[in-house]
Amino acid sequence: MTAPDRPGGEDRALADDVAAAVLGVPGVAGLHAGLFGEVATYLPGRRVRGVRVGPEDDAVAVHVVVEWDAPVPATVDAIRTAVAGLVAGTVHVTVEDVAAPGEAATTRRNS
Structure with missing residues (x-):
């Protein structure tokens, strides 16, 4: 999936841009790759975990860990807005986990 203003093959930049936008949302502790690491955009030599951008449709999937005290519905709405x-299509947001109080976000690493 590529945004309308991006030339073909730019899933790499789009996945990175989506990850950065999501991590900038207050209440997001990090990205989450799913139970078996299946939620990712695979790129040459690396992958962006927690963001699935693909050529099959216009949807983008984002899986996150939210902070303990973050209101989940408001955080999900803020992620979709960000x-x-x-992206040109739908933004699907899945909350995979909630970080324990005081837990450092170790899921912020994307590669």
Whole structure:
């Protein structure tokens, strides 16, 4: 899936842009790759975990860990808003986990 203003093959930049936008949302502790690491955009030599951008449709999937005290519905709405300007299609957000109080976000690493 590529945004309308991006030339073909730019899933790499789009996945990175989506990840950065999501991590910038208050209440997001990190990205989550799913139970078996299946939620990712695979790129040459690396992958962007927690973001699935693919050529099959216009949807983008984002899986996150939210902070303990973050209101989940409001955080999900903020994620959709942050990503909506980057993609042409639907933004699917899945909350995979909630970080324990005081837990450092180790899921922020994307590669």
